[in-house]
Structures are given as structure tokens and as C-alpha cells.
Amino acid sequence: MxxxxxxxxxxxxxxxxxxxxxxxxxxxxxxxxxxxxxxxxxxxxxPQIIEAFRKRIDHGIFGYTIPSKNYYDAIINWLSSQHGWSVSREELSYIPGIVKGIGLAIDHFTNEGDKIIIQPPVYHPFRLVPQAQNRTVVENPLLFDGENYTMDLGGLKKIVSEQQCKILILCNPHNPVGIAWSREVLQEVAEICAAHNVLVISDEIHAEILHNGYKHTPFATVSEKAAQHSITFMAPSKTFNLAGIVCSYAVIKNHDLRKSYYNYLKRAELDQGTLFSYLATEVAYTLCDxxxxxxxxxxxxxxxxxxxxxxxxxxxxxxxxxxxxxxxxxxxxxxxxxxxxxxxxxxxxxxxxxxxxxxxxxxxxxxxxxxxxxxxxxxxxxxxxxxxxxx
The missing domain is CATH 3.90.1150.10 (Aspartate Aminotransferase, domain 1)
Incomplete structure (x- = not known):
């Protein structure tokens, strides 16, 4: 090529x-x-992002910054074009990093001792962050047959039916094993979790680096139950190599969940990004595909x-x-x-x-x-x- x-x-x-x-x-x-x-x-x-940064630096004033309409439109149009996902402005919020977003959601929606489900082998902050917050981590390990990993849906169903779990942290696509979960698997997860009022936090930071014909399916799109029992965290940072800029955001479809979590963020101004986080997101999603x-x-x-x-x-x-x-x-x-x-x-x-x-x-x-x-x-x-x- x-x-x-x-x-x-x-x-x-x-x-x-x-x-x-x-x-x-x-x-x-x-x-x-x-x-x-x-x-x-x-x-x-x-280079489009680097040039946009240079132009903004030449301006020379880096004062308090608000997110523009173009920033929100860039995210909305990107999610629509890349994933066929219709998202509105009020369903979006900046967050100060996906791991931080997960930690903040655990802090807001659970109490010490509450049970958080993870599916190892999985990105280690999924375990470390709840443990540091004195939550109980419950493991539903992936199944491995020597060639491929699959999600243990039977194990997940057993856990949520026998234990009072508050949150499932979903890695979609999965890090480190690289699975882009299918719509069918995610629909089953949604059914299991909704039946027991388990909130799904879906980390979808690797959603735009797909190989060999695979597609990413946002968890919240697979069913109405998924949309109403989930928080999705996304960012252009992995895709466009912007991790140090911190340009993550949340998508929440459920009105009550959204109001509760976004107000929680707003109280400490955790929903406010920086000049370069807004700019990087806008340029990445509009000029860099x-x-x-x-x-x-x-x-x-x-x-x-x-x-x-x-x-x-x-x-x-x-x-x-x-x-x-x-x-x-x-x-x-x-x-x-x-x-x-x-x-x-x-x-x-x-x-x-x-x-x-x-x-x-x-x-x-x-x-x-x-x-x-x-x-x-x-x-x-x-x-x-x-x-x-x-x-």
C-alpha cells in the first residue's frame, strides 16, 4: 500500500x-x-491537528475556554458516520479521562463494599480503581480454548442472579485480547444486566481501530435495555494518538442517569475540558479520517x-x-x-x-x-x- x-x-x-x-x-x-x-x-x-495547534498557539492567548457548537457537532457526526449511532447534544459530556470517568461513576453510583463485575484478563484499572475505592471486585473471566476468547455469558448470568452487583465494567472492544464484541453477545449482556438493574459502563476507546472487516458495535445501540442501563465512554485519543491531550467524553441515553451523573461532574467542574482537548477532538473527527x-x-x-x-x-x-x-x-x-x-x-x-x-x-x-x-x-x-x- x-x-x-x-x-x-x-x-x-x-x-x-x-x-x-x-x-x-x-x-x-x-x-x-x-x-x-x-x-x-x-x-x-x-498533521491537521498539529497545524491547528500551531495556529491556535500563534494566537498567543490561552484563557478560559468553552466547548463550541462545532465541537459537539464533530462528535455527533462522527458517531453517526462511523457507527450509525444517533446522539444528541444533551446526551454528551466531556470527562477528564476514561479511567477517571469510570472512577467517578463508581464513586457516584455505588457505596463502599458494593460489587463491581470485571471480565479478566482485562485492562488493569478496571480492577485497581474499584479496589482503591473499597469496592468488591467480582470476576467473570473470559473463556479461552487455546485459540479464541469468548465471553462467559452463563457465568455472568449466574453472578448477577446470585450476588447483588451494582456495575459491570465492559471493555468494548476488549483490551488486551482485541475482541470487537458482536451485537448478539452485547444484546445478551444487556438482557442479563437489565434484569438485575446492573449498570453497564462501556469503555469504547478502541472503537475506531478495526481490522479485517470487523465492525464496532456501541453497547448502547444494541437494544433499548442497553441504552437505558449504560454509560458509554469514548475518546479520539487512541485512534489519533492524543492520550496526553485528554479529550474523552461520555454518552448517556437514560435521562435520569444522565442528569444524575452530569450534575455530579458539573458540581466540581469535571465536565470542563481544555482549549486543546476541544480543538483536538473537533479536528480529529472532521479532518483526519x-x-x-x-x-x-x-x-x-x-x-x-x-x-x-x-x-x-x-x-x-x-x-x-x-x-x-x-x-x-x-x-x-x-x-x-x-x-x-x-x-x-x-x-x-x-x-x-x-x-x-x-x-x-x-x-x-x-x-x-x-x-x-x-x-x-x-x-x-x-x-x-x-x-x-x-x-
Missing amino acids: EYKYNFDEVIDRRGTNAYKTDAMKMKIGREGLIPLWVADMDFKAP DWRKEMTAYVWDNVQFVAGYLQKNIPQIKALIPQASFLVWLDCSGLQLDHKALVCLFRDQAGLALNDGATFGSQGAGFMRLNVGCPRSTLEKALRQLKEAVG
Whole structure:
């Protein structure tokens, strides 16, 4: 494929306070590793966003800012064009980050000791945030047959019927295993949760990086029950590499839920974004879809490169092909190492910084999460080092 944008450019992020590089020693224990862990990409943001920032910077005044009509229209039109989802202005609110939005919803809608359902192996803040708020985390693990993951709907039904759970935190698409949940699965989740008045918080931050013909289905669109028993959190940050800008937002269809949560945010001005968060969202959603399509194609090529390289050179490690996102879940069970030795292999012998699979739950032991949102040359070097270490 001929690329208009240069995703092969290698950009040194060290010394920019990038979590991915400059927190490595603190979080992983070593410096100088190839950074393939934190879930942001190593590509420059779309040039349209950079140019919009430059133009705004040249203005020179960065005072208090309000969201414009264009900001809301950009989100509304994007959700309509990308997902066929009709959303109105009053159903939207800025939030100060999706993890923060989840934490705030837990704080507002539950009390200490209340039960929160997660489906591991899953993004670790889903477990850590409720625990830090003294809530009880109930696990409904995904089912894994050695090849594919599925949602344990029977297990979910049993949990909500036998325990008084208040919230299910849904990862849609799922991080780290990369599933874009089908409409049928989400409809069943909605039926189960609505029957027991369980609020579904749906994290849909990876909704626009889809591969191989898969589609994203917003949870709230699958049925009226889903719409009335859910809060959806979305953002352009993963798709357009804007995580440091913090441009997340919530969509709530239920009038009473919306009024309660948005008023809660408003009381502490948590519904107010920054000048650049509003601007980045507007430009990303109106001018950058061609960049998104090229980025997704490049990432898909990286996924296939990793899978092919491992199959040919390190068959003990198998890449589970993601349906969504720039994250690849690696099944390392063929190495026959205990998890501590596996982590040491990647970090100390191969010189690579990946996410330790066990951080996503005990079900992640024997797995590692690889970020392929980077130049191909970075992946080539990393896999050569891994091959040598395994050898």
C-alpha cells in the first residue's frame, strides 16, 4: 500500500516525559528497553491537528475556554458516520479521562463494599480503581480454548442472579485480547444486566481501530435495555494518538442517569475540558479520517508481520490476531516457562518492555501484551532480539 503519511519515521521520545520511555525504570526496573508496552502509538499525530495547534498557539492567548457548537457537532457526526449511532447534544459530556470517568461513576453510583463485575484478563484499572475505592471486585473471566476468547455469558448470568452487583465494567472492544464484541453477545449482556438493574459502563476507546472487516458495535445501540442501563465512554485519543491531550467524553441515553451523573461532574467542574482537548477532538473527527484509515492499515500490516515472524522463527509464542486496536496478546505458553521467568526473558534477555500479562489478572499468566503501534523497523529489531533470547 502507498502511504501518504510517514508511519516509518522513528521518533525518539526519551526526555519528553513520555510515560512509555521516561517511566520505564520506575515501572519496569530497567532503562534502555525497546518500549512496546504503554498503549499509545509512536506515530506523530495527524498533521491537521498539529497545524491547528500551531495556529491556535500563534494566537498567543490561552484563557478560559468553552466547548463550541462545532465541537459537539464533530462528535455527533462522527458517531453517526462511523457507527450509525444517533446522539444528541444533551446526551454528551466531556470527562477528564476514561479511567477517571469510570472512577467517578463508581464513586457516584455505588457505596463502599458494593460489587463491581470485571471480565479478566482485562485492562488493569478496571480492577485497581474499584479496589482503591473499597469496592468488591467480582470476576467473570473470559473463556479461552487455546485459540479464541469468548465471553462467559452463563457465568455472568449466574453472578448477577446470585450476588447483588451494582456495575459491570465492559471493555468494548476488549483490551488486551482485541475482541470487537458482536451485537448478539452485547444484546445478551444487556438482557442479563437489565434484569438485575446492573449498570453497564462501556469503555469504547478502541472503537475506531478495526481490522479485517470487523465492525464496532456501541453497547448502547444494541437494544433499548442497553441504552437505558449504560454509560458509554469514548475518546479520539487512541485512534489519533492524543492520550496526553485528554479529550474523552461520555454518552448517556437514560435521562435520569444522565442528569444524575452530569450534575455530579458539573458540581466540581469535571465536565470542563481544555482549549486543546476541544480543538483536538473537533479536528480529529472532521479532518483526519484519511489518516485513521492509513494508520489502521499500517497497524494491520504490523500485526501480520508479528504473527508471521513468530510462526516462522519463534513458534513457541503465538500471536492472537486482534479484531481491534494496536495491541497484540501473545500466548507464550509454548515456552514452558513460569510467569516470572517469562517476564525476565522479555525484559532482561531480549531487552524489551512489554506489558506483563499477569497485570491483566491471574488469567494473563503466560501471556504478554505487545504494542505494534510503532514503525516497522522497531518491531523488526525487537523480534530479532526476542528470537536471540529464546534461542
